[in-house]
Amino acid sequence: MQQHHHCFLSKYSLPEWQAAITTNATIHKFKRGTVIFRETEAVTGFYFIHSGKVKVHKQWGEDNRDLIVKFALAGDILGHRGLGQDHFYPVTATVIEDVEACFISAEFFHTTLLVNHELAYHMVLFYATELQKAEQAMRDMVFMSAKSKMANALLKIQDIFGTDESGAIQSNLSRQEIASYAGTTYETLFKTLNEWIEEGIIAVSGKSITIRDQAKLRALLQ
Numbered sequence: 302m303q304q305h306h307h308c309f310l311s312k313y314s315l316p317e318w319q320a321a322i323t324t325n326a327t328i329h330k331f332k333r334g335t336v337i338f339r340e341t342e343a344v345t346g347f348y349f350i351h352s353g354k355v356k357v358h359k360q361w362g363e364d365n366r367d368l369i370v371k372f373a374l375a376g377d378i379l380g381h382r383g384l385g386q387d388h389f390y391p392v393t394a395t396v397i398e399d400v401e402a403c404f405i406s407a408e409f410f411h412t413t414l415l416v417n418h419e420l421a422y423h424m425v426l427f428y429a430t431e432l433q434k435a436e437q438a439m440r441d442m443v444f445m446s447a448k449s450k451m452a453n454a455l456l457k458i459q460d461i462f463g464t465d466e467s468g469a470i471q472s473n474l475s476r477q478e479i480a481s482y483a484g485t486t487y488e489t490l491f492k493t494l495n496e497w498i499e500e501g502i503i504a505v506s507g508k509s510i511t512i513r514d515q516a517k518l519r520a521l522l523q
Contacts, residue, residue: 308403309378309427310349313420314413322413326403333473337379337394337402344388346406348379353400354461355379358481359392369482371434372397372461378427397473442484445522451493452521454483455503459512469509476508 311322329348331337337348340359352375361368370392373379379394379402388407405413414421441453455470458479462472474482480490494510497503502518504511512518 308349308351309376309423310403310405310413310420313423314417315419318413318417321409322405325409326405329400329402329404331396331400331402333396333399335396335400337396337400338390340390340393342390344380344390344407346404347381347410348394348402348404350375350377350379351401351403353396353402354398355394355400356397356478356482357392357394367481368484369478370438372482374461381424381428381431397478447485447489448493449521450483450485451479451490452518454479455510455512456515456518456522458482464511467511469506469511473508 310326311319314322328351331353337355338345350373355373355377356369357371357373357379358367358369360366373394380390414424441450445453458472458474459470462470462474465471476490476494477487480487483490494503494505498505500517502512502514504513
């Protein structure tokens with residue numbers, strides 16, 4: 302397996318362990334729309350993303366509404382939420398931009414953690430950061446108004462996907478996916494986006510969104 306500087310696994314493993322990674326890891330390429338694994342499926346292993354973007358989502362609430370938990374990017378890990386006593390994936394991972402990732406089995410990952418102390422240490426830091434983000438997202442879900450959630454989501458999406466030369470956010474996310482990431486309904490999203498267009502806070506052309514007044518959006522987060 303060709304080593305990749307974005308690969309979390311290779312980056313923090315010992316030089317003498319790289320041959321073992323090459324032997325045990327396989328490279329997978331996924332097209333947009335591909336489901337890498339589904340919620341409640343048995344954990345088979347872990348994916349270390351080299352390139353592309355993945356939405357991590359799960360069923361939420363009494364109506365089983367789809368909620369986007371996070372977007373995983375190059376350098377991130379997929380499947381780590383299934384590490385532990387309950388060996389089932391608690392989330393679904395769906396490709397939104399073509400992905401290349403290396404895959405290792407759960408057994409090899411456990412062995413690798415025992416051998417590579419720096420990798421184990423950085424996994425602890427990774428989990429701690431994930432937990433902090435999850436706790437913050439839960440607080441936001443409870444205490445933020447619908448408009449604040451949407452402002453927060455748009456600003457995060459802009460940071461994750463970047464903008465083109467005209468300033469439009471470079472994402473292919475649907476309106477429903479934006480609503481799922483914001484933790485609100487499509488109807489609320491549609492209504493609020495139209496209000497923000499009239500107020501000059503954003504501009505919309507087809508699926509693309511441009512944030513015209515970031516200060517006003519950030520003021521909603523206070």
